[in-house]
Amino acid sequence: MLGSPADVLIARLSARTALSREEQEALAGLAPEVRDLVANQDFINVGDMVEHVDIVLAGLTARFDLASDGGRQITAIQLPGDLVNARAVVQPISRSAHTALVASKIGTVPMTMLRRVAAQYPRLIDAFWREAAADAENAIQWLVNIGRRDAKARVAHLVCELALRSGEQPLGTAFAFNMPLTQAQLADITGLTGVHINRVLRVLREEKLLILTAKTAHVLDWQRLAEVGQFHRGYLDLAARSDDRRSSHPSAGRPRPRSSPGQPAHPPRVASR
Amino acid sequence: MLGSPADVLIARLSARTALSREEQEALAGLAPEVRDLVANQDFINVGDMVEHVDIVLAGLTARFDLASDGGRQITAIQLPGDLVNARAVVQPISRSAHTALVASKIGTVPMTMLRRVAAQYPRLIDAFWREAAADAENAIQWLVNIGRRDAKARVAHLVCELALRSGEQPLGTAFAFNMPLTQAQLADITGLTGVHINRVLRVLREEKLLILTAKTAHVLDWQRLAEVGQFHRGYLDLAARSDDRRSSHPSAGRPRPRSSPGQPAHPPRVASR
DNA sequence: CGTGACGTTGAAGAAGGTCAACCAATGTGG
DNA sequence: CCACATTGGTTGACCTTCTTCAACGTCACG
Numbered sequence: 001m002l003g004s005p006a007d008v009l010i011a012r013l014s015a016r017t018a019l020s021r022e023e024q025e026a027l028a029g030l031a032p033e034v035r036d037l038v039a040n041q042d043f044i045n046v047g048d049m050v051e052h053v054d055i056v057l058a059g060l061t062a063r064f065d066l067a068s069d070g071g072r073q074i075t076a077i078q079l080p081g082d083l084v085n086a087r088a089v090v091q092p093i094s095r096s097a098h099t100a101l102v103a104s105k106i107g108t109v110p111m112t113m114l115r116r117v118a119a120q121y122p123r124l125i126d127a128f129w130r131e132a133a134a135d136a137e138n139a140i141q142w143l144v145n146i147g148r149r150d151a152k153a154r155v156a157h158l159v160c161e162l163a164l165r166s167g168e169q170p171l172g173t174a175f176a177f178n179m180p181l182t183q184a185q186l187a188d189i190t191g192l193t194g195v196h197i198n199r200v201l202r203v204l205r206e207e208k209l210l211i212l213t214a215k216t217a218h219v220l221d222w223q224r225l226a227e228v229g230q231f232h233r234g235y236l237d238l239a240a241r242s243d244d245r246r247s248s249h250p251s252a253g254r255p256r257p258r259s260s261p262g263q264p265a266h267p268p269r270v271a272s273r
Numbered sequence: 274m275l276g277s278p279a280d281v282l283i284a285r286l287s288a289r290t291a292l293s294r295e296e297q298e299a300l301a302g303l304a305p306e307v308r309d310l311v312a313n314q315d316f317i318n319v320g321d322m323v324e325h326v327d328i329v330l331a332g333l334t335a336r337f338d339l340a341s342d343g344g345r346q347i348t349a350i351q352l353p354g355d356l357v358n359a360r361a362v363v364q365p366i367s368r369s370a371h372t373a374l375v376a377s378k379i380g381t382v383p384m385t386m387l388r389r390v391a392a393q394y395p396r397l398i399d400a401f402w403r404e405a406a407a408d409a410e411n412a413i414q415w416l417v418n419i420g421r422r423d424a425k426a427r428v429a430h431l432v433c434e435l436a437l438r439s440g441e442q443p444l445g446t447a448f449a450f451n452m453p454l455t456q457a458q459l460a461d462i463t464g465l466t467g468v469h470i471n472r473v474l475r476v477l478r479e480e481k482l483l484i485l486t487a488k489t490a491h492v493l494d495w496q497r498l499a500e501v502g503q504f505h506r507g508y509l510d511l512a513a514r515s516d517d518r519r520s521s522h523p524s525a526g527r528p529r530p531r532s533s534p535g536q537p538a539h540p541p542r543v544a545s546r
Numbered sequence: 547c548g549t550g551a552c553g554t555t556g557a558a559g560a561a562g563g564t565c566a567a568c569c570a571a572t573g574t575g576g
Numbered sequence: 577c578c579a580c581a582t583t584g585g586t587t588g589a590c591c592t593t594c595t596t597c598a599a600c601g602t603c604a605c606g
Contacts (some may be wrong), residue, residue, distance in 0.1 A: 423593075423594095424594070465594075465595090466594075466596080468596080468597095469595070487603095
């Protein structure tokens, strides 16, 4: 899409971690192997020993788990540019499966090569950790989405998230973006059933908020859609990017600002719905 | 509980990462500051700049988010020995809040000191990342729990998880362990309401699977409870611990085993409930 | 001994699931 | 080019699960 697989990787890491010229060049030397996946092809299974890191070049992939009653829960999806399994660097045994939601193309970097460049540029490890951290952050948000919002809000929130992650910069108006998910897949993401997704989509359509067609989402009113989905921009801001170039492998320390002065107890916070 | 705060930290990291004598000694020099928290005291708020890593020494803490309708979703809980916020090493701005579910004691290590020792022993970074990874893994499991299981299974699964994390090694028989959660807190964890938690607990009690009292969980039949909760042991095995001492900062490469030969497409997997 | 916090219960209703049928679009082999 | 199969979407009827609201009980603690 944007260039060679290595370029895509560099661009991605740079979004959250400032990389020096040398670090970028080291990454450029990785030359990930490209793999084509057909729709619904699982490329990592539960229990697999994952000795590589994958990056999505085109298409759409997902991490999922199966409940013992056969229900599938998708726990993350990756758009082009996203890393699939940065966590494998420290946790090679995968506890979830990964599949291509549509025909996709991924770049694969063998862990051995990664470790080699990381040995020379330890800050790259931070870069990968940061990607894994963003994924974790996302899982947490999905937890809130599924745990505390009703069906309509869940779908709205998801679409908002995907719009931003697709690079849209909505301004309260209408726009459309690529979103080739089936209703069954939406169900697997949101913890609902396909039938109910269908009904929710009808409501959103009738309310002139959102129209989903086969491959694209037509957002009719970003403002209201975000309200319905309780979507707060910035929850996935790439801005975790530290502006300074400090890493976890510094040469020197720094003054030490502290936070949370430690407020005393306050009215017990217990909520539920 | 087990010794000095630093010892607790060392023990914890050692569970997933083999540490050399020198690394352990470096950690021992950290001397975390100890903080006492009363029940319901928030010690990290959304948006806080977190310049330290905390470890629970006693009590019980939780990460949570608030939906805009006021509903609270707990997205992780930490038992004594657990790290609260390992992710802060690469992502200092917290997007969730942290609170003490009961009166607790935590050890706090300033990031500056952490970076200092990490500069000398880069593999320690891996150790912290591994903790963060375990937390992420857990969030994913909770996603499956909330997204794909009914109330009874959710509660059963949670209790099973907490039993193992508390150090129990159940053998199909009855046992009890410390679990000082209120029903409202259980609701905030499982995405249910307090009232419904109460009813579910009654059913579990009547079925002679589980009795929850104020501060302790009495598991009456581990086997069946695990079945009801679809709990598969090993999902939280600490065994992510790499037996070898390879890190992401190796001095030399290694032969390169590959996985996932790339099976062709198979019958489309679409499930929902 | 009064006041929270926590647990318990009932009644009613809403949200979402299940089952089943049907439709439209697409693709495939003859 | 057509008959047929497959996938994904749509809808209705019915039922289950969970929530909501409201009341009341109980225990601990100042």
